[in-house]
Amino acid sequence: AALVRPSRSVSDLEVKSVKKKWKDKSFARGVDRDLIVKGAEMIPMPLDTVIEWVINALRRVEPEIGLGQ
Template sequence: MPTKQDALNLLKEYNDNPALVQHGVQVGACMAHFAEKAGEDAQRWEIVGLLHDLDYEKYPEEHCHKAAEIMRERGYDEEIVRAMMSHAWGICTDVEPLSPMEKTLYAVDELSGLVNACVLVRPSKSIMDLGVKSVKKKFKQKSFAAGVDREVVLKGAEMLGMTLDELIAEVIEGMRARAEECGVK
């Protein structure tokens, strides 16, 4: 089984855009956080987060499908490939998130992007002083981080049986725990 470092190297191999790599690292950190809370394998979950957008920069028209092919070639098992595919359910795949790992990835992907955008507009440029209230205010502002699909975030929270506030708090916590690695310290 490939390691977290192998996954990060693979992500960097297929993505030249530092923002896409950073997004993968942030989603990976959130996934590890949720896995630890659930008593699951944090490294497996983190790998799924790291690689969820593996093919997005080089193969946008084949998003997820090309990543699945690459991941299989590199020795990733079907549980990890399926989880990666599930994050784009209803967008470019028909793989519905069913397992806790899949539902978590679906829920945190878009929201981590919003949280990152919130950090970038803070005077401190840090997640250390970011609160749920600030993120919720920006969530309601449709023009802010307009690429973030709010419906996916809400559906993800529902899948996890969490309120939006709870989900936001956990995503902040997951990124805050690895603020330096995530580029949000």
């Protein structure tokens, strides 16, 4: 989702933005959304919380993975 943002950064990325793009089949085409949903259910944790955790984790490594540049 960060790559389609003008900032190309996760620093301003929000859960609602990911959820909006989630519905677009061309967004993260290789990602198995059903697997992510099932994983969240297995934890158990709401999908929004999983997405928020991933965003926060990406923020910590943003420079190392080439985002926000």
